[in-house]
Amino acid sequence: xxxxxxxxTGMIKFGRYPEKxxxxxxxxxxxxxxxxxxxxxxxxxxxxxxxFGQANASYAQRILQTVGQTGIPAINVANACAxxxxxxxxxxxxxxxxxxxxxxxxxxxxxxxxxxxGGGGGGSDPxxxxxxxxxxxxxxxxxxxxxxxxxxxxxxxxxxxxKIAVKSHKxxxxxxxxxxxxxxxxxxxxxARMVAYPNTLFMCCPTGDGAAAAVLVSEEKxxxxxxxxxxxxxxxxxxxxxxxxxxxxxxxxxxxxxxxxAKQAYEAAGIGPEDLSLTELHDCFASAxxxxxxxxxxxxxxxxxxxxxxxxxxxxxxxxxxxxxVSGGLLSKGHPIGATGVANICEVVWHLTxxxxxxxRQVPNAKVGLAHVIGLASACTINILTV
Amino acid sequence: MAEQAKVQDAKAADSGPRPIVPFLKLEPKPHLVGxxxxxCGATYLxxxxxxxxxxxxxxxxxxxxxxxxxxxxxxxxxxxxxxxxKTPYITAIIDLADGVxxxxxxxxxxxxxxxxxxHSLFDLPVEMVTEVVGKDREGHDVVRFCYRPKK
Numbered sequence: 001x002x003x004x005x006x007x008x009t010g011m012i013k014f015g016r017y018p019e020k021x022x023x024x025x026x027x028x029x030x031x032x033x034x035x036x037x038x039x040x041x042x043x044x045x046x047x048x049x050x051x052f053g054q055a056n057a058s059y060a061q062r063i064l065q066t067v068g069q070t071g072i073p074a075i076n077v078a079n080a081c082a083x084x085x086x087x088x089x090x091x092x093x094x095x096x097x098x099x100x101x102x103x104x105x106x107x108x109x110x111x112x113x114x115x116x117x118g119g120g121g122g123g124s125d126p127x128x129x130x131x132x133x134x135x136x137x138x139x140x141x142x143x144x145x146x147x148x149x150x151x152x153x154x155x156x157x158x159x160x161x162x163k164i165a166v167k168s169h170k171x172x173x174x175x176x177x178x179x180x181x182x183x184x185x186x187x188x189x190x191x192a193r194m195v196a197y198p199n200t201l202f203m204c205c206p207t208g209d210g211a212a213a214a215v216l217v218s219e220e221k222x223x224x225x226x227x228x229x230x231x232x233x234x235x236x237x238x239x240x241x242x243x244x245x246x247x248x249x250x251x252x253x254x255x256x257x258x259x260x261x262a263k264q265a266y267e268a269a270g271i272g273p274e275d276l277s278l279t280e281l282h283d284c285f286a287s288a289x290x291x292x293x294x295x296x297x298x299x300x301x302x303x304x305x306x307x308x309x310x311x312x313x314x315x316x317x318x319x320x321x322x323x324x325x326v327s328g329g330l331l332s333k334g335h336p337i338g339a340t341g342v343a344n345i346c347e348v349v350w351h352l353t354x355x356x357x358x359x360x361r362q363v364p365n366a367k368v369g370l371a372h373v374i375g376l377a378s379a380c381t382i383n384i385l386t387v
Numbered sequence: 388m389a390e391q392a393k394v395q396d397a398k399a400a401d402s403g404p405r406p407i408v409p410f411l412k413l414e415p416k417p418h419l420v421g422x423x424x425x426x427c428g429a430t431y432l433x434x435x436x437x438x439x440x441x442x443x444x445x446x447x448x449x450x451x452x453x454x455x456x457x458x459x460x461x462x463x464x465x466x467x468x469x470x471x472x473k474t475p476y477i478t479a480i481i482d483l484a485d486g487v488x489x490x491x492x493x494x495x496x497x498x499x500x501x502x503x504x505x506h507s508l509f510d511l512p513v514e515m516v517t518e519v520v521g522k523d524r525e526g527h528d529v530v531r532f533c534y535r536p537k538k
């Protein structure tokens with residue numbers, strides 16, 4: 001496999017764009033990424049587009065119809081919340097395998113005010129819909145209970161999880177690309193409307209619209225086109241699914257596949273968790289971020305609560321250590337499903353290359369960054385980037 | 388004779404209540420049925436299986452009656468749900484006595500108390516009960532299973 005670099009990135013501010021079409025949102029991110037890379041669509045040899053909610057809409061082709069119909073191979077990717085990061089990995093694989101020298105990954109989603117995802121089943125007669133009658137399969141319940149497993153085992157509290165939300169909302173105040181940039185206090189978070197215990201409103205990510213794109217190139221092309229600028233290398237790009245557990249039918253296991261992916265990614269990149277300058281992880285809920293501290297080996301088993309209490313996850317500029325989700329995370333940056341996985345790679349790349357788009361929240365001397373996404377049921381991606 | 392009995396059974400079933408999911412059986416008394424892998428023992432809640440996701444064998448699979456009691460593994464209290472679903476309610480993962488887990492509502496336990504002292508619900512012994520939760524388009528009562536603290 002060949003070395004692959006991220007030559008350019010583009011992202012629109014996450015929010016709500018009812019007046020725009022999905023190909024316009026995605027095309028906007030693609031053109032920004034190409035502009036950042038200093039090339040045009042005529043140089044692109046492959047495109048992977050991630051979109052989940054309208055996976056049958058052929059947005060890869062419709063984005064090409066918006067920004068340039070050059071006849072290149074293009075694919076549409078749907079992989080739950082890991083949709084965008086899986087599209088990124090497809091573009092990475094195309095370049096790494098030598099099938100193309102320049103590839104684009106774009107993730108885009110227009111969710112509007114859609115909420116409470118999941119909880120399907122039951123066929124056409126609503127009387128047989130199990131949601132609310134046989135417990136809840138909605139995302140707040142699933143990820144709430146992932147946090148409850150930690151509470152049960154280690155005595156972690158709602159306050160620990162609430163502190164994560166305080167931290168990430170504070171981070172977002174420095175990110176102009178975030179959907180929500182309002183600081184909240186611990187009191188605000190704890191007293192906010194409960195959605196699904198232990199997650200209150202501020203501990204749940206919003207839905208919304210967004211797009212992000214990355215241009216991936218071979219080492220040779222990077223040297224030709226980067227013009228001496230520092231570009232990030234994809235040191236690992238891993239995708240896993242969840243192995244069988246006896247509780248599968250009742251509660252998806254969001255941890256094991258993340259741990260497997262983390263081990264594979266650290267090994268492929270030749271680094272350990274202690275080498276990470278920053279991590280963007282999948283905090284769809286504050287309770288999810290809590291368990292992923294341990295799943296990504298950012299702290300010891302059972303010590304996620306202690307990690308938070310001691311400033312873990314906070315930006316070093318705020319006196320913290322092991323920065324996690326300095327973008328504001330899904331909790332405040334937003335989670336337009338298909339865009340999420342590409343956007344968190346953009347964030348990591350911006351810190352590694354001292355890009356002006358991360359200026360206000362730059363992690364000093366960033367050399368290695370990790371981007372993690374998990375989607376039910378279940379796909380996990382981990383991309384590690386280095387400079 | 389057997390044919391006649393079958394016809395009568397079908398008629399009785401046709402006018403009677405219906406389980407909300409196929410793995411809930413209402414006769415002779417309400418119980419859950421899983422499909423058990425003869426090779427490794429993994430038990431699934433789907434009514435049919437073509438292979439085992441744990442041991443990768445093609446079975447054989449047999450019906451296994453699941454215990455009507457277990458313990459609460461974890462739970463959440465749901466405050467926001469679909470239209471028509473009364474909140475707050477407790478959703479929980481119940482570890483049944485034979486190692487199989489199911490997702491269900493827990494009744495007869497205060498959601499407020501569960502939030503105040505979550506550890507009071509972890510490992511709580513519970514037993515299965517059934518309830519009518521609505522009528523389908525053909526007018527049949529639809530029955531769910533749920534769990535209450537064991538008496």
